[in-house]
Amino acid sequence: MHVHSAPDIRERAYTDFELMEAGIRVGAKGIVLKSHHGSTVERAFLVNEHNKIINNGMNNDFVMYGSITLNYGVGGLNPIAVETALKMGAKVVWLPTIHASNQIYKNGQVGGIQCVNQEGNVVENLVDILELIKKYNVVLGTGHLSPQEIFVVVKKAREIGVEKIVITHPEFWVVGMSSEEQERIVKEYDVILERCYAQPMGGGVYKSNLADNLEIIKRVGYKNVMVDTDGGQIENPNWEIALEQYMQFLLDNGVEEDKLNYMTKQIPAKLLGRSESI
Known part of the structure; x- marks a missing residue:
């Protein structure tokens, strides 16, 4: 549900096509391409067409999915960009x-895109975007917002009727959501916590999240935790290796296989609208 690949502004471990090949090689049903710089919908479409061609029309059940990230590359909180991506199949x-x-503040700078105004309300453009997310029944990912912003946005999203809400790597130091806050947001809004393989600490150094991920699974329950990688960096193991290590760690530390299957297969299948048995 969260992998970065090339083309990108920074070097990535795989191109889109190489990532597809890795997914097919390990028997994955699908991958969501993420870019900090815009939409990956067009890239996902081309990958799927490429898959058909090189496999001579044979169905291997693999699908690449596109997404959109609302940074300055698409004009920030831009409802037109969102609607365009959704009409083209963004998930x-x-x-x-x-x-x-x-994030700008955590980096010691000023500025950045505001999702919540000084009165503590969701900004108007984001309300329009939440309405679009509801209309197309796709996933809302909370990005790199602060915990305080996340609670405000999630509350508004639920009021509007958004069904699929994922708290984007809440363990990431930029987001900085405490275990208590993660437990509370799950109890209050029944969201999915996306817990990822590792997080950047600066200077090309990544910190493993595995032990902390295990603890949050014990704390909030496996039905609200999605095992994910946020992979694609050259500093980390390739996506499929990182996922294998993550899954093996959980198995080795007492997480039963049926629960692991739920966190790695059933949750993403529901989020992506995959109706077939996974």
Whole structure:
């Protein structure tokens, strides 16, 4: 549900086509392409056409999915960009990440894209975007917002009727959501916590999240935790290796296989509208 690949502004471990090949090789049913710089819908379409051609029309059940991230590359909180991406098949709308005001602040700068105004309300353009997410029944990812912003946005999204809400790597230090806050948002709004393989600490250094991920599964329950990678960096193992290590860690530490299947297969299948048995 969250992999970065080339083309990108920074170097990535795989191109889109190479990522597709890795997915097919390990028996994955699908991958969501994410870019901090716009929409990946067109890229996903071309990957799926390429898959048909190189496999001579044989159905291998693999689908690449597109998404859109609402940073400055698409004009920030731009309802027109969102609607265009959704009409073309985007399955995830991520709120601002690298250009979120919270990330800009955590980086010691000022500015960035605001999702919540000074009165503590969701800004008007984001309300329009939430309405579009509801209309197309796709996933809302909370991006790199602060915990305080996330609670406000999720509350509004639920009021509007958005069904699929994923808290984007809440363990990431930029987001900085405490275990208590993660437990509370699950109890209050029944959201999915996307817990990822590792997080960047700066200077090309990544910190493993695995032990902390295990603890949050014990704390909130497996039905609200999605095992994910946020992979694609050259500093980390390739996506499929990172996912294998993550899954093996959980199995080795007492997470039963049926629960792991739920976190790695059933949750993403529901989010992506895959009706077949996974």
